[in-house]
Amino acid sequence: MTPFVAIESHAAFMPERNIDTDAIYPARYLLLMERDGLGRYLFHDRRFTAQGQPAPGFILDQPPFSQAKILIAGAGFGCGSSREQAVWALTDFGIRCVIAPDFGEIFAGNALKNGLLTLALPEEIVMRLGAAAEQGALFSVDLETRLLSVAGDKVASIDLPDGQRTALLNGWDETDVILREKGDAIAAFEALHREQQPWLFREPSA
Amino acid sequence: MGRTLYDKLWSSHVICDYDDGSSLLYVDGHLLHEVSTPQSFVALEQKNRTPHRADSSLAVPDHAVPTVDRHLPIADPMARAQTQRLVENVARHKIPFIPLHDRRQGIVHVIGPEQGFTLPGMTLACGDSHTSTHGAFGALAFGIGASECGIVMATQAIRQQRARTMRVNIVGQPHPFITAKDIALALIARIGANGAAGHAVEYAGPAISAMSMAERMTLCNMSIEAGARVGLVAPDETTFTYVEGRPMAPKGAMFDRAVTYWRTLPSDPDAVFDSEITLDAGEVEPFVTWGTSPEDALPIGARAPDPETESVLARRQRQIRALAYMGLHPGMPLESIGIDVVFIGSCTNSRLEDLRAAASVVAGRHVAEGVKAIVVPGSGLVREQAEQEGIAAVFREAGFEWREPGCSMCVGMNGDTLAPGQRSASTSNRNFEGRQGVGGRTHLMSPVMAAAAAVTGRLTDVRKLMGSNA
Ligand code: SF4
Numbered sequence: 001m002t003p004f005v006a007i008e009s010h011a012a013f014m015p016e017r018n019i020d021t022d023a024i025y026p027a028r029y030l031l032l033m034e035r036d037g038l039g040r041y042l043f044h045d046r047r048f049t050a051q052g053q054p055a056p057g058f059i060l061d062q063p064p065f066s067q068a069k070i071l072i073a074g075a076g077f078g079c080g081s082s083r084e085q086a087v088w089a090l091t092d093f094g095i096r097c098v099i100a101p102d103f104g105e106i107f108a109g110n111a112l113k114n115g116l117l118t119l120a121l122p123e124e125i126v127m128r129l130g131a132a133a134e135q136g137a138l139f140s141v142d143l144e145t146r147l148l149s150v151a152g153d154k155v156a157s158i159d160l161p162d163g164q165r166t167a168l169l170n171g172w173d174e175t176d177v178i179l180r181e182k183g184d185a186i187a188a189f190e191a192l193h194r195e196q197q198p199w200l201f202r203e204p205s206a
Numbered sequence: 207m208g209r210t211l212y213d214k215l216w217s218s219h220v221i222c223d224y225d226d227g228s229s230l231l232y233v234d235g236h237l238l239h240e241v242s243t244p245q246s247f248v249a250l251e252q253k254n255r256t257p258h259r260a261d262s263s264l265a266v267p268d269h270a271v272p273t274v275d276r277h278l279p280i281a282d283p284m285a286r287a288q289t290q291r292l293v294e295n296v297a298r299h300k301i302p303f304i305p306l307h308d309r310r311q312g313i314v315h316v317i318g319p320e321q322g323f324t325l326p327g328m329t330l331a332c333g334d335s336h337t338s339t340h341g342a343f344g345a346l347a348f349g350i351g352a353s354e355c356g357i358v359m360a361t362q363a364i365r366q367q368r369a370r371t372m373r374v375n376i377v378g379q380p381h382p383f384i385t386a387k388d389i390a391l392a393l394i395a396r397i398g399a400n401g402a403a404g405h406a407v408e409y410a411g412p413a414i415s416a417m418s419m420a421e422r423m424t425l426c427n428m429s430i431e432a433g434a435r436v437g438l439v440a441p442d443e444t445t446f447t448y449v450e451g452r453p454m455a456p457k458g459a460m461f462d463r464a465v466t467y468w469r470t471l472p473s474d475p476d477a478v479f480d481s482e483i484t485l486d487a488g489e490v491e492p493f494v495t496w497g498t499s500p501e502d503a504l505p506i507g508a509r510a511p512d513p514e515t516e517s518v519l520a521r522r523q524r525q526i527r528a529l530a531y532m533g534l535h536p537g538m539p540l541e542s543i544g545i546d547v548v549f550i551g552s553c554t555n556s557r558l559e560d561l562r563a564a565a566s567v568v569a570g571r572h573v574a575e576g577v578k579a580i581v582v583p584g585s586g587l588v589r590e591q592a593e594q595e596g597i598a599a600v601f602r603e604a605g606f607e608w609r610e611p612g613c614s615m616c617v618g619m620n621g622d623t624l625a626p627g628q629r630s631a632s633t634s635n636r637n638f639e640g641r642q643g644v645g646g647r648t649h650l651m652s653p654v655m656a657a658a659a660a661v662t663g664r665l666t667d668v669r670k671l672m673g674s675n676a
Contacts, residue, residue, distance in 0.1 A: 084242075104403075109354065
């Protein structure tokens with residue numbers, strides 16, 4: 001996973017509530033089995049007309065927002081389907097941080113596995129940030145100092161559980177960490193669990 | 207203080223707690239399908255890992271598979287390749303598998319319970335958001351992403367933040383033709399698509415006790431549409447009766463021992479929830495959605511909203527966009543909306559009980575002219591049973607297409623899609639823009655309501671059609 005330390009960028013504002021993962025990454029492209037290069041399908045059916053032409057006025061295709069590493073959105077961003085392609089498409093496009101009042105829970109978990117920071121802030125602050133973003137303000141997100149700044153002014157602190165912050169800063173592979181730190185604990189739990197609920201352990205059939 | 211069902215499920219699976227409030231949970235069961243796992247297997251194998259316990263898994267193709275012409279190779283080369291990839295992946299790792307041509311094949315959330323894979327008291331993960339369905343058994347079941355599928359395979363564990371708890375008390379008894387789907391839509395309309403975000407929802411109360419497992423599954427299935435990753439119903443006699451004798455369920459003395467444990471799971475009488483809601487099932491009417499979020503649900507007798515009367519700007523803008531996408535006029539009666547396609551299926555409403563109910567409406571009637579109506583059973587076993595009971599014949603005689611099992615038009619990945627501008631009456635769970643095909647317009651409803659729409663060609667109050675007084 002790509003580590004997340006600090007970024008500075010314009011921010012694109014999509015004020016709509018409940019932007020779902022079907023909108024972020026349409027289902028038909030789930031037949032692709034890659035996880036790289038999916039940025040071209042990001043918001044596909046909003047970014048392109050039925051004829052495949054760029055849809056006029058779509059925010060992520062307008063400079064300077066076409067270079068934005070930050071997306072600011074309404075509540076419920078990433079709700080719906082669990083498809084991780086929504087995250088892969090965002091990161092491949094260049095988005096490293098999404099700011100919204102709250103997120104679809106599975107989306108937020110997926111984001112964490114891919115170095116995409118999801119920052120939940122109160123709705124009124126998000127809308128204020130969105131307004132600043134539309135004016136072209138430069139945002140900076142610094143995970144090391146835990147600060148979010150707009151045009152050089154600190155506007156919020158980045159409140160993230162320690163485990164998530166460390167994983168993002170280091171770009172750790174979570175499986176490695178779990179196996180290394182907790183392999184023994186898992187084995188011990190499993191042995192006890194097998195005694196207590198043996199019916200959950202079906203012997204592999206021949 | 208007493209503990210909730212969620213508390214008990216959670217604490218009986220904690221391997222360890224982390225300093226930041228998250229915990230590492232042991233995962234008892236992992237369901238896999240072809241669409242969400244190709245990248246998970248790549249991640250697993252890149253690091254030369256193997257599944258920690260292959261016997262904890264069950265895999266089945268369902269999302270991308272065709273519902274017609276099963277005797278032929280899958281026509282879409284990408285869907286064919288993806289389905290084949292699952293076959294190879296599970297073979298390499300010795301993961302229990304139900305192949306496409308097996309009579310047990312079907313939607314992952316239908317076959318898990320059907321095979322007795324889903325059991326009370328377990329933790330169950332699947333790369334699919336509607337994994338909440340399995341919570342109907344009193345299992346802690348949640349959707350995960352592709353990376354997490356790889357983590358679960360390699361470690362049998364997942365790191366999670368504990369959810370807050372919400373109890374939804376369903377009191378009263380629903381009137382005839384009012385189903386679990388209507389109750390779910392009424393709830394989401396009330397609390398919003400984000401209303402249960404961060405919560406594990408437990409459905410409780412007399413109306414829940416009276417429900418069949420199929421109805422409970424419908425309700426838990428829709429929890430994710432209210433923003434909750436987890437939906438739960440406490441296991442009871444209905445649950446045990448359903449589970450007993452299923453192929454993968456414990457047998458004999460082991461079953462009795464399991465039941466003894468499962469009886470300890472329901473929330474204690476003095477358990478405290480972070481929030482509580484009460485909904486009177488006796489007041490729920492048949493619900494349909496008019497817009498592009500499951501929260502855009504209204505009783506069938508209502509009219510499409512008028513944005514002019516909406517004072518909150520953000521809501522007004524969303525209504526305008528949704529009405530335009532759906533091709534509706536502000537204030538038009540929902541019953542005046544004509545439909546092109548009827549889809550009876552999906553992990554929300556494709557079980558035998560759903561098909562029986564829809565067939566009882568369809569019997570002796572015919573699909574309206576110009577309407578294409580399809581029934582996609584949730585599994586091969588549901589399909590077989592429906593054929594034996596004569597339900598399939600009722601649908602066929604009425605002009606429905608009777609398909610092979612799969613996700614089909616719920617997600618439109620297998621070629622079963624709406625054309626741009628086409629309008630469906632659908633028993634699935636999501637009416638998002640483009641969900642059933644680019645430009646497709648989806649109205650969510652119950653199987654009996656979809657059946658009524660099929661025979662009249664428009665959104666219809668099934669109670670009127672059936673001459674039952676509301
Ligand atoms: S039927 Fe629909 S919601 Fe259910 S698993 Fe399939 S695609 Fe997902």
